[in-house]
Amino acid sequence: MISVHLKKLRRRFEISSDEEAGIRGIVSETRRLRPDELVVSAGEELTSSLLLLDGWLARSKDLPGGERQVTELHVAGDFADLHGFTLQRLDHDVVTMSDCNVAIVPHERLRALTDAFPRLGRVYWFATNVDGAIHRESALSLGQRSALSRMAHLFCELYVRLEVVGRTARSGFEFPLTQRELSECLGLTVVHANRTIQELRRRQLIELENRQLTIVNRRGLEGVAQFDPSYLYLERSQL
Amino acid sequence: MISVHLKKLRRRFEISSDEEAGIRGIVSETRRLRPDELVVSAGEELTSSLLLLDGWLARSKDLPGGERQVTELHVAGDFADLHGFTLQRLDHDVVTMSDCNVAIVPHERLRALTDAFPRLGRVYWFATNVDGAIHRESALSLGQRSALSRMAHLFCELYVRLEVVGRTARSGFEFPLTQRELSECLGLTVVHANRTIQELRRRQLIELENRQLTIVNRRGLEGVAQFDPSYLYLERSQL
DNA sequence: ATCCCACGGTAACTTAGGTTAAGCGGGAAA
DNA sequence: TTTCCCGCTTAACCTAAGTTACCGTGGGAT
Numbered sequence: 001m002i003s004v005h006l007k008k009l010r011r012r013f014e015i016s017s018d019e020e021a022g023i024r025g026i027v028s029e030t031r032r033l034r035p036d037e038l039v040v041s042a043g044e045e046l047t048s049s050l051l052l053l054d055g056w057l058a059r060s061k062d063l064p065g066g067e068r069q070v071t072e073l074h075v076a077g078d079f080a081d082l083h084g085f086t087l088q089r090l091d092h093d094v095v096t097m098s099d100c101n102v103a104i105v106p107h108e109r110l111r112a113l114t115d116a117f118p119r120l121g122r123v124y125w126f127a128t129n130v131d132g133a134i135h136r137e138s139a140l141s142l143g144q145r146s147a148l149s150r151m152a153h154l155f156c157e158l159y160v161r162l163e164v165v166g167r168t169a170r171s172g173f174e175f176p177l178t179q180r181e182l183s184e185c186l187g188l189t190v191v192h193a194n195r196t197i198q199e200l201r202r203r204q205l206i207e208l209e210n211r212q213l214t215i216v217n218r219r220g221l222e223g224v225a226q227f228d229p230s231y232l233y234l235e236r237s238q239l
Numbered sequence: 240m241i242s243v244h245l246k247k248l249r250r251r252f253e254i255s256s257d258e259e260a261g262i263r264g265i266v267s268e269t270r271r272l273r274p275d276e277l278v279v280s281a282g283e284e285l286t287s288s289l290l291l292l293d294g295w296l297a298r299s300k301d302l303p304g305g306e307r308q309v310t311e312l313h314v315a316g317d318f319a320d321l322h323g324f325t326l327q328r329l330d331h332d333v334v335t336m337s338d339c340n341v342a343i344v345p346h347e348r349l350r351a352l353t354d355a356f357p358r359l360g361r362v363y364w365f366a367t368n369v370d371g372a373i374h375r376e377s378a379l380s381l382g383q384r385s386a387l388s389r390m391a392h393l394f395c396e397l398y399v400r401l402e403v404v405g406r407t408a409r410s411g412f413e414f415p416l417t418q419r420e421l422s423e424c425l426g427l428t429v430v431h432a433n434r435t436i437q438e439l440r441r442r443q444l445i446e447l448e449n450r451q452l453t454i455v456n457r458r459g460l461e462g463v464a465q466f467d468p469s470y471l472y473l474e475r476s477q478l
Numbered sequence: 479a480t481c482c483c484a485c486g487g488t489a490a491c492t493t494a495g496g497t498t499a500a501g502c503g504g505g506a507a508a
Numbered sequence: 509t510t511t512c513c514c515g516c517t518t519a520a521c522c523t524a525a526g527t528t529a530c531c532g533t534g535g536g537a538t
Contacts, residue, residue, distance in 0.1 A: 059375070061376070061378075063465055064465055069382040071374075083368040086478060092375055114357075130326075136311075136330060136374060139308055140310070142378060143308040143381050146495095179515070186382075187382025191495090194517060195517095198518095385525095386525070417485065430487090430526075433487060434487095
């Protein structure tokens, strides 16, 4: 169950069998969640974090007027709110975007684990810093890329992140978001998100139907996205 | 010299005198930097981090076409690239926006400090997570707020962050950025950044001349910004 | 002394993306 | 079966922000 998380960690780091045993012990329970559930709401006091085992979660922030921005999408293997371990409350909501399978990780166990294995503390610190890098790339998208390039970029990023955990198939992946939700990731209106999808289809870069995204021309898509995956820090690393 | 950093830490956390001594020992040297220096460039291998003692630094990312996005501004007391401690290279440049006084903090000392005081490890982890929260708020700005609201929001944020380290005066602060640099923080063109400044002036919310920003009407500015500082996590915390 | 040229400021014009509104199809509920 | 609603799509129109181009000013270089 939690193997998807270990798979992701092992992409970058050597994990010993002692460490693995420790990691396998941090989950107190697993839960199944339905789409459109508010799992964590901004400001609530946290005593555990969510490890996503299957499905899609989003971190989203709202303005008083109801405008919504998704600041990050999470896929299998991701900790959705590991930053809550130190911050103790979140500045955003965590919402399900599909059926999900999540593991609950109590902060006291995370604390015990990182006390016992300080290197794992740095590994998890690293993980929250990669989230930061994803945020920065997204700021670059929102500030400087066109709608077309921005959407292409998101699809390229998700493809790479899903590939790491073996959730891609036939050069595509399941993409459960509605166009409204996608537009909230990109800082666009639904109407313009739709126009942008049409344009990516017209250029034969992607197909998208029945919640299934297919990347028809990966080179082409990465080209319009000006995609360079180095911000994802996927190379092997010591800590 | 490094007191400004301790001041910032002590706003949120109790720091014992042993911890303080440890922190005071992490600086290997201090350096003065001129404006517009590239201090760290994306991708280079890092063995130390920069603690900003005085002046302004920016993290900036570039697109191949030359478009630039500043993903975060740093002021006195901030670690500009603490995430480099775990990431080992950056996904962005670090550039001076003014004369600066920086302390160089070798990673091996940071490692020794956090080994000796695991709680300080969590305190610094917390600090990088606050950077993440600042990034998310900025994504909300870039994706959902108007140019006017976005600029107002940035000024509100900087005011609060500078206040923590005692760098505000007469309801304003020194703001050394050119309008071009400001526009790169906000995802705007220089022309529109100028129009937006004019509009904030016209509404008597701010004044800006000779690199000095004055907040004329703080309530009003926070209103157009829809500013809520809770994402800065300024309340006292245990770890 | 003068020559830059970076910076702030404006105006005229263009455009990417927002707004409003409407149609269609499919699945859930009754 | 029918109804209803949600998600996708498209069209017409609008506007916030981008583009290009220009001017004035002041502080550094030569």
